[in-house]
Structures are given as C-alpha cells and as structure tokens.
Amino acid sequence: MSIDYRKIIFTIIAISVLGTGGFFLYKYLTRPAEVTQPPIVPPSPTTEVPPTPIVSGSFKPVQLSCAKDNGVRLQELDFVNNPSAILLDDGRYRIYYDTVPYVVKSAVSSDGIFFTSEGIQKQGLPDTEETYVGSPSVIKADNKWMMYYQGSVMKPNASTKYKIFAGVSGSGLNFGGRGVVIDDQTSTFGAKNPEAVVLPGGKVRLYYLTSQGVKTALSDDGINFTPENGPIITGATGVSVINYLPEHYLALCAANPNLSKPELQTIRTLNAKNSVDFDPKACGQGSLALKPSIPFDFWGVQAPSIIRVRGAFRVFYQGFNVEPSLGGGSVILSATCSVEEI
Numbered sequence: 454m455s456i457d458y459r460k461i462i463f464t465i466i467a468i469s470v471l472g473t474g475g476f477f478l479y480k481y482l483t484r485p486a487e488v489t490q491p492p493i494v495p496p497s498p499t500t501e502v503p504p505t506p507i508v509s510g511s512f513k514p515v516q517l518s519c520a521k522d523n524g525v526r527l528q529e530l531d532f533v534n535n536p537s538a539i540l541l542d543d544g545r546y547r548i549y550y551d552t553v554p555y556v557v558k559s560a561v562s563s564d565g566i567f568f569t570s571e572g573i574q575k576q577g578l579p580d581t582e583e584t585y586v587g588s589p590s591v592i593k594a595d596n597k598w599m600m601y602y603q604g605s606v607m608k609p610n611a612s613t614k615y616k617i618f619a620g621v622s623g624s625g626l627n628f629g630g631r632g633v634v635i636d637d638q639t640s641t642f643g644a645k646n647p648e649a650v651v652l653p654g655g656k657v658r659l660y661y662l663t664s665q666g667v668k669t670a671l672s673d674d675g676i677n678f679t680p681e682n683g684p685i686i687t688g689a690t691g692v693s694v695i696n697y698l699p700e701h702y703l704a705l706c707a708a709n710p711n712l713s714k715p716e717l718q719t720i721r722t723l724n725a726k727n728s729v730d731f732d733p734k735a736c737g738q739g740s741l742a743l744k745p746s747i748p749f750d751f752w753g754v755q756a757p758s759i760i761r762v763r764g765a766f767r768v769f770y771q772g773f774n775v776e777p778s779l780g781g782g783s784v785i786l787s788a789t790c791s792v793e794e795i
Contacts, residue, residue: 512701514724514732516740519768519790525749526769527560527568527785529553535588535646535691536785538758538769539625547625548758548769549574549600550785551587555609557602559626565767565787575600575620575628582606582633583618588756590649591625592675594657598622599675601634601647601659615645617661619676634678640664646691646756649675650728653696658728660685660692667692667706669729685729689736690718693757694728695766697792702728705768706736707755718753719744720770740795742768742788749774749786759790766790 527533529552537549546565551557557575560568577586583604590601600620605613617635620628637644640663648660657675660667666684686692689706697703702725709718721739723731733739743754750772757770768788775782 512726514795515697515703515792516722516795517703517705517742517766517768517790518793519742519788521743521746522566522787522789524566525784526562526566526787532783533785534771534783535756536758536769536771537589537591538760538767539591539593540760540762541625546767547571548785549589549591551589551602555585555587557586557589557600557628565762571626574622574626575602577604578630582616583630585609586618588646590647592649592651592657593625594651594655594675598625598628599649599657600628601649603645603647605643613642615643617644617647617659631676634672634676635659635661635670635680637661637663637668637680644668648692648694650694650696652728653699658694660694662689662691681729685734686723686731687735691756692736693759693768695759695761696728700726702726702731703759704731705742705757705759706739707757707770708736708739709753709755718755720754720757720768742790743770745772749784752776752782754786766792 531553533550533552535551539547541547546562547559549559556573559571559574561571562568575586577584584606585608586602586604588603592599602618603615604618605615607613616633619631619634621631622628635644642664644661644663646662650658652658657672659670659678667686667689668683669681670678671681672678686706688708690709692704692706694704704723705720707720720743721736722742723739725731745751745754752773755771757768759766759768768790771783772786773783
C-alpha cells in the first residue's frame, strides 16, 4: 500500500497553524466528492407469452422433442416408481409416486428440480383387495382431488391381479378410499397403471393397462365409470395423456418391444383429434420422445407423466439405473420438451 506523504505534511501544517478546529475544516473542504447512486429498481415481472400453436386450421400430427434435465428428481433406498406430476395453483410442482412398502408418497418443489418429501398420502389396507397400492394418477376436479391407483391382494409380481381404486382429498394430501372403480375380468392381470384426464365438459376419462392393451372408461362424477370400446393403444406399459390444443390430444406411451431387454424400452408420442382415437395405435410406431441413456436410465425408461409449464412441456418418468432383474434401482427423472411438426 502506497503512503501519501503530501497529505501527511498538509495535515501537520493544518493542525499547527489552524489548530484542531482548522484541521476538521480542512478535512471537510478536501473531502472526496460524493457519488450519487441511481435508485435500485426491481425488474418488472416478465409477462408469460402463450406458446404459438403449431397446429392451426387442419389437424396436423406433432411430436415431442425432449432434452433430459440434469440429475435425479427423486430417489430412495430401494425404488421409486410411476410418477404422477401436477402443477399446483401457487406454481409449485408435486409428484405422487409409489415406493416400498408399496405405498403412495408425494414430494413438492418450487422449481421442478429439487423436491422435498411430503410423506405417505395413500397406504394399503391389510387383508383387503388393496393390501398393496401403487401407480397413482391424481387430478383436481370440482374443488376436490381425486387419486386413482392400482391395488392388489398380493405383492406385485408376474402373477398378481390388480384392480383400480379411487381416493379423495380436499387438500391433495392424505387421500381417503372410495373403493373399486375398474375391475377388468377379461385381462390376465386385471387393470393397472391408471391415467386420469379431466375432459373439457367436466367428465373424467380413465386410461388403464390390461393384457389386451390400454383401455378407457368414462365417468360423470369421477367415481362411477363406464368402460368404453378398447383397447385404444397396444404395445404399451403405461400412458400419459394431455390436451395439447382444442381437438388435439397427445399421448406419451412407454413401448417395450422385448420384455427380456428393458433397455430397449422407449417413450413415444401419439396424436388424436379426440382423447381416444390415437394414431398410430401401436405405441412402438409413435414418434420417439425419450430413450435410455447413461448414467441414470441406461436400463430403461417408462411410466411418463406429462404436464404443461409456461409454454413448454415437462415430462417426469421412471428410469432404471440398475438392471431390473437385479431388483430396485429405479429413480424418477425429468425432461423438458417442445413440440415439432412431423
């Protein structure tokens, strides 16, 4: 640090000639000029501009172009499966998912990247048809939250037979039971992996997996469902449906062409003018959206859940980072997607 000897000499002279009062007068007259800072103005909120629809006029099929987000959204000691993502009214994200000991939990996030556990939201009832529960799908309709989930008497395995149940909540947490809503006796494993969508008129359409493919059922009140013609999608292990535009629905389906090689499983996009007539009908023929990659989902991708967020789409899905035959190893991941014409 340099020393300003001239300032020291002037200070000594000022004190000796003018005294202490003169010294302070000297300091005042030689003080540095004040720098006036401009006022700090917080940035104005950015107005969200709605995305420009790609489809206008005649119906045009589209595909999702997805980039995987960095890192893992949710992970537990054993596994986390079957995410159901929603965007809350306050802008936060919530994911419902199943994990050991075959219960449904939820986690919440302000940015869609870092999630905090909210605990168990639905657990099985011993010695009932829903002793083991999982694969939730949650919607909000008529100021109440509805959860649709699969239940079974025995622990999930190759010979388990499932039914689909409904639960209700006023807050989106701690769901009470409303009983069986889908019992498909024609399917070798029953009905599982539900996906619920609220239609523009307020009805609820439920998609669910059977041994014949993805079937649907329709309800006026979200409790009493009438099965429809089906299956509407084949070759899928799960599906997520969203109303992209008026008279245009997108379905993300998980296609597995070889059950002995889960690393071949992909997530693909299907299009429909309504919410049932998807084209192509075979999931494996849809446009590729996501495929396995190192490091988090090398052993397979499945169970997509798509939501719209500020002009883009977020997809939360289940990825296997350990060979499924070794047990466990599944995590919940995410991707950010945009829409492109085919």
